[in-house]
Amino acid sequence: MALADTNSWTGIREELLRRIHDRIWQPGEQIPHEADLAEEFGCARTTVNRALRDLAESGLVVRKRRAGTRVALNPPQRATLTIPIxxxxxxxxxxxxxxxxxxxxxxxxxxxxxxxxxxxxxxxxxxxxxxxxxxxxxxxxxxxxxxxxxxxxxxxxxxxxxxxxxxxxxxxxxxxxxxxxxxxxxxxxxxxxxxxxxxxxxxxxxxxxxxxxxxxxxxxxxxxxxxxxxxxx
Structure with missing residues (x-):
């Protein structure tokens, strides 16, 4: 991912989503800490935190205080809506x-x-x-x-x-x-x-x-x- 793409929390979220969907991070696996991701992307830790909170709200990752963040074992199944012509x-x-x-x-x-x-x-x-x-x-x-x-x-x-x-x-x-x-x-x-x-x-x-x-x-x-x-x- 280009550095320019990680200037916002939405850009970081997209890269984290890619790693989850491509099984770079397996279900149940702990992902790197916020500080490590912030260093990798060259951004503030709060920016990474915002991206992780969004993924947690969607049920794709599970965050626990002092235990870090893991890829959800059973992410929610949702209906998919395509944009109709x-x-x-x-x-x-x-x-x-x-x-x-x-x-x-x-x-x-x-x-x-x-x-x-x-x-x-x-x-x-x-x-x-x-x-x-x-x-x-x-x-x-x-x-x-x-x-x-x-x-x-x-x-x-x-x-x-x-x-x-x-x-x-x-x-x-x-x-x-x-x-x-x-x-x-x-x-x-x-x-x-x-x-x-x-x-x-x-x-x-x-x-x-x-x-x-x-x-x-x-x-x-x-x-x-x-x-x-x-x-x-």
Whole structure:
């Protein structure tokens, strides 16, 4: 791993994950102490500690006071969600897909996202609003921010022929991500865009993907009434 990649706790976490997944550290094996890892990566011990805490919270390592940190013998099994291409999702339902790009511009990241989507301070991000359709009926409304440091080619894309959703899946490979699901009540704007009654409960999700320590995109998707998500475990 390049030294530049270990300047942040997320970069160190990715390297520790690699060693666990590649069985460089076997299940149940004690891993090096924080001080030794900090010396190896050339960083502060607190940075290593943050990476190890994240792995412990995910259940991949077990930390005990004065006993060190070990690779978990039985890491938690979780359902895996792939990022769907909405065009394929709609076509799999036997419907005709199209999308409409409603807005596209460069702008500073909103302050409310700074904690979760950490782009370079002062850098503009690409903002898009897109409405996805199934058989000319609204399917999903999308608001998306793209970090141009992670996906520089997005700057020159029109996203009119290919949606940002589909383009990013094919052109901006991600190493990990966070996703949350929730319900929102349709306000006047969502009611109009998604052909929903005002106040109707709508299925929504927010997703952030990274490539190593770099965030790629933050997207908020709100689906028309009747949407149902399915996955395999």
């Amino acid at each position: 909405l065009r394929e999702e709609v076509e799999a339902l036997g419907r005709t897909y199209r999308h409409s790009l409603l807005e596209k511009d460069l702008r500073p990241l909103p302050p409310m996202l700074h904690g979760a989507f950490q782009v370079t301070l002062g850098a503009d991000v690409l903002f898009l609003k897109t409405l996805h359709f199934a058989d000319d009926r609204p399917y999903a409304f999308e608001e998306r921010y793209i970090n141009l440091e992670a996906a520089p080619a997005a700057r020159d894309m029109t996203f009119e022929d290919v949606s940002a959703n589909e383009w990013l899946v094919h052109n901006a490979p991600y190493s990990h991500g966070d996703i949350s699901f929730f319900a929102v009540n349709a306000d006047k704007t969502l009611s109009r865009k998604l052909d929903a009654s005002t106040g109707a409960a709508l299925f929504a999700m927010e997703r952030i993907t990274w490539t190593g320590p770099l965030p790629i995109t933050h997207v908020r998707l709100i689906f028309a009434p009747g949407y149902r998500m399915r996955t395999e475990i």
